[in-house]
Amino acid sequence: MSKEHKPAPGEGAWWTDPQVLAQARNPACAQGLTAEQAQAQLQGHGPNRLGQRWEPGLVWQYLLHFRNPLVLILLGASGVSALSGDAVNFAIIACIVLMSVTLDFVQEHRANRAAEQLRQSVMVRATVLRGGAACACPVTALVPGDVVLLSAGDLVPADGLVLEARDFFVNQALLTGEPYPVEKHLGTPDAALDVQDATHAVFMGTSVISGSARVLLIKTGADTEMGGIADSVSRPARAHSFELGMRRFGMLIMRLTVLLVMFVVLVNGLMHRPLLESFLFAVALAVGLTPELLPMVVSVTLSRGAMRMAAQQIIVKRQTAIQDLGSMDVLCTDKTGTLTEARIRMERHVDPWGHDSDRALELAYLNSHFESGLKSPLDDAILASGQRDVSAWTKIDEVPFDFERRRVSVLLQRGDERWLVVKGAPDDILALCTHCEGADPLAPGPFDAAALARARSTYHALEDEGFRILAIAWRRVGPQHDHARVDDESELVLAGFAAFLDPPKASAALALQALQADGVAIKVVTGDSDRVTRHVCHELKLPIIGVLTGQDIAAMSDEALRASVEAVNLFCRVNPPQKNRVIQALRSRGHVVGYLGDGVNDAPSLHSADVGLSVDSAVDVAKAAADMILLRQDLQILHEAVLEGRRTFGNIMKYIMMGTSSNFGNMFSMAGAVLFLPFLPMLPTQILLNNILYDISEITIPLDAVDSEETRLPRVMDMDLIRRFMFTMGPVSSLFDFLTFYVMLQVFHADEKLFQTGWFVESLCTQVLVIFVIRTHGHPLRSRPHPLLTLTSLTVVAVAMALPYTALGAAFGFTPPPAAFNGVLAVMVAVYLTLVEFIKRRLFR
Numbered sequence: 001m002s003k004e005h006k007p008a009p010g011e012g013a014w015w016t017d018p019q020v021l022a023q024a025r026n027p028a029c030a031q032g033l034t035a036e037q038a039q040a041q042l043q044g045h046g047p048n049r050l051g052q053r054w055e056p057g058l059v060w061q062y063l064l065h066f067r068n069p070l071v072l073i074l075l076g077a078s079g080v081s082a083l084s085g086d087a088v089n090f091a092i093i094a095c096i097v098l099m100s101v102t103l104d105f106v107q108e109h110r111a112n113r114a115a116e117q118l119r120q121s122v123m124v125r126a127t128v129l130r131g132g133a134a135c136a137c138p139v140t141a142l143v144p145g146d147v148v149l150l151s152a153g154d155l156v157p158a159d160g161l162v163l164e165a166r167d168f169f170v171n172q173a174l175l176t177g178e179p180y181p182v183e184k185h186l187g188t189p190d191a192a193l194d195v196q197d198a199t200h201a202v203f204m205g206t207s208v209i210s211g212s213a214r215v216l217l218i219k220t221g222a223d224t225e226m227g228g229i230a231d232s233v234s235r236p237a238r239a240h241s242f243e244l245g246m247r248r249f250g251m252l253i254m255r256l257t258v259l260l261v262m263f264v265v266l267v268n269g270l271m272h273r274p275l276l277e278s279f280l281f282a283v284a285l286a287v288g289l290t291p292e293l294l295p296m297v298v299s300v301t302l303s304r305g306a307m308r309m310a311a312q313q314i315i316v317k318r319q320t321a322i323q324d325l326g327s328m329d330v331l332c333t334d335k336t337g338t339l340t341e342a343r344i345r346m347e348r349h350v351d352p353w354g355h356d357s358d359r360a361l362e363l364a365y366l367n368s369h370f371e372s373g374l375k376s377p378l379d380d381a382i383l384a385s386g387q388r389d390v391s392a393w394t395k396i397d398e399v400p401f402d403f404e405r406r407r408v409s410v411l412l413q414r415g416d417e418r419w420l421v422v423k424g425a426p427d428d429i430l431a432l433c434t435h436c437e438g439a440d441p442l443a444p445g446p447f448d449a450a451a452l453a454r455a456r457s458t459y460h461a462l463e464d465e466g467f468r469i470l471a472i473a474w475r476r477v478g479p480q481h482d483h484a485r486v487d488d489e490s491e492l493v494l495a496g497f498a499a500f501l502d503p504p505k506a507s508a509a510l511a512l513q514a515l516q517a518d519g520v521a522i523k524v525v526t527g528d529s530d531r532v533t534r535h536v537c538h539e540l541k542l543p544i545i546g547v548l549t550g551q552d553i554a555a556m557s558d559e560a561l562r563a564s565v566e567a568v569n570l571f572c573r574v575n576p577p578q579k580n581r582v583i584q585a586l587r588s589r590g591h592v593v594g595y596l597g598d599g600v601n602d603a604p605s606l607h608s609a610d611v612g613l614s615v616d617s618a619v620d621v622a623k624a625a626a627d628m629i630l631l632r633q634d635l636q637i638l639h640e641a642v643l644e645g646r647r648t649f650g651n652i653m654k655y656i657m658m659g660t661s662s663n664f665g666n667m668f669s670m671a672g673a674v675l676f677l678p679f680l681p682m683l684p685t686q687i688l689l690n691n692i693l694y695d696i697s698e699i700t701i702p703l704d705a706v707d708s709e710e711t712r713l714p715r716v717m718d719m720d721l722i723r724r725f726m727f728t729m730g731p732v733s734s735l736f737d738f739l740t741f742y743v744m745l746q747v748f749h750a751d752e753k754l755f756q757t758g759w760f761v762e763s764l765c766t767q768v769l770v771i772f773v774i775r776t777h778g779h780p781l782r783s784r785p786h787p788l789l790t791l792t793s794l795t796v797v798a799v800a801m802a803l804p805y806t807a808l809g810a811a812f813g814f815t816p817p818p819a820a821f822n823g824v825l826a827v828m829v830a831v832y833l834t835l836v837e838f839i840k841r842r843l844f845r
Helices: 018-025 027-031 035-045 058-067 069-083 087-120 225-233 241-270 275-289 294-311 321-327 358-370 377-383 426-430 449-464 506-517 530-539 550-554 558-567 576-588 600-608 620-625 635-673 684-698 719-747 752-769 787-805 807-811 819-844
Strands: 125-130 133-138 147-151 159-171 182-184 207-219 314-316 330-333 345-350 394-399 407-414 417-424 433-436 468-477 492-501 521-525 547-549 570-572 593-596 611-615 628-630
Touching: 018 027, 018 159, 018 207, 027 147, 027 207, 058 087, 147 159, 241 275, 241 635, 241 719, 294 314, 294 321, 294 635, 314 635, 321 611, 321 635, 330 576, 345 358, 345 377, 345 449, 358 377, 358 407, 358 417, 358 468, 358 492, 377 492, 417 426, 417 492, 426 449, 426 468, 426 492, 449 468, 449 492, 449 530, 506 521, 506 635, 521 576, 530 547, 530 570, 547 550, 550 570, 550 576, 558 576, 570 576, 576 593, 576 600, 593 600, 600 611, 600 620, 611 620, 628 635, 635 684, 635 719, 635 752, 684 752, 684 787, 719 752, 719 819, 752 787, 752 819, 787 807
Parallel strands: 330 521, 330 593, 433 492, 521 570, 547 570, 593 611, 611 628
Antiparallel strands: 125 133, 125 147, 147 207, 159 182, 159 207, 314 628, 345 492, 394 407, 407 417, 417 468, 468 492
């Protein structure tokens, strides 16, 4: 559906404003701004981006961490305590809240700052004239008055007027809904109220298909046409695999928290306990059940993963893509540059019958030399085959390459003759030919069924040897034919074929084997022919389980494609929409899909995949759409990144498993204890202290190592496993809590203070030390934790045991326990950890 901007009645579009047009005609504007002028404009207009983001200072960033509803409730509760005269309770709650928030802020700020520095290193840049000299500049730093140089593959960074253009075609479907490229040129059309009629202007977010241009920027950021419609066309970003899992986990915790808090408030109300004390206890219970450090643990873990990936030459633009990469079980990749060396050489040039033909090479050279669109590696190989004298030829016009036609045509003149020279995909070119060259190139013969069969046999034989093929054709046109059109690509004369060799990468075979061994299925999605792709896969020892061509996919419904994608790993001769359909079909079957691409045609698939991967040499459109940028085009570093993603996910899951099982067990015990105890099992401030000490013990989880067994296969956030773990380990923890209750009441005949002290120490010791059991799927004595994790955990246990003997402990309501208590505690902790290890193995099995 068209999304074009139409000015309101009486409103003039900026691209028809006489003052703006006069500015573009001023020769002084063509040299751009000086650095000082650009800086002044930047301060006045702000960064060139949509949805201007408010970037608060450090103080505001810190204060924003207090927006957590539980934090606000705690602060409110501490205020009530202060008003009621309980200054000690107020001070304790306030200090604990400040410690928790500060801890979260410091860790998250450091991690986010490091990750942002990495993202800045691969941000999209534009070539801009500053003081008349061309330089690379981040698109966010562009301002009105800048002159940018655009060429094929670039994203248009802002709205502007064309100053110079050469075969300059732009895809502006994002604004107009029109799928076909529009040629932009100098000069104002008679009527151009609509975007689609403004052939002298370009607009932010559109992409350059072919040619080159010099553009004067008029509008940037929110003032652009894209900025004007951003609110109406924007949709919430599609949630990826990891984000969906975190969302489901949050809902689970929220439901449990509400149920437990309502239960506790109801019971305390029925037992006629003080209202304020009951409220504070319920709030503390909610805080204890909530894994409030989870955002910090996720942020720090992902940021550390991003920095480790940067060391492996992969820059992460979207942090949660790290976990998606670890969960990826299907990688869709193009052939060129990933499976092959991308050092393409033209090996042969033959006529339709398979004989060497200098004529085919000459026409291919003319086409590549005069083509102004996005040069492919095949063009580079043709031009590198040997210098040719083209001085007798003059370019008149061209029809740029697009992925629907899969060919490019240039209209050339030599003397009084005008020729249309076409090269492209063999099947498409052959379908347009009515004649083919023979012994005399200027006296072509008919291209009948026999000639068609022989021509196909010629290029199929070359493809079977692993060559990529381009067909070359031509036709004469009249001397008055000034413009090349798609309609001209008919009744062509087939001149022959150019054959290119792109050898498989030596490292690709090992990387593919490693990825498959680690549970990642490889699917090759390419515009090349199935014969060439089969040859490359055979060289790389990649088993072929099934093949679908673009023609097959076009004939399939979405349901049929979903049913077929599992049994196919080669998708050949596919165009961009078909690539996108393959990605969506795989995702609809529950796969976590990665896509590796670097061209204009790859942008839709990069958006659709769970994790979009591109390379630093890719066109702007692909880099902007990707979640990660590979600085080195090598599947081996991608394999390392997959393992890093799995390690990152493993550490996040450690926190979730430990936090939910221990927290749920303790909070369940507290909720149950209120049914039979004449006093609260733990004071609200003691619960909060227990929680903050436990959180401190887990701060170093992002540094911990992950067992190699846990990185062998892709893993997603399994809510069934989390629920089973929580509802199994939680009651086990509660069992030992109730055993502690029995010991404290029946053996030590504890009063309120001693009971609360004993359970505080037992609760903290069990839930902290169980970290060493739950952090690994294997034997805890064979998997070494990070030294800092060991240090923080044991320190917290020591603090918990020593606290009752201090003045600070007395302030929290603790009292020194009898000496025999420590012996009983040691036995209970040992039995608890042994039982948890036994149950853990059964659950993970």
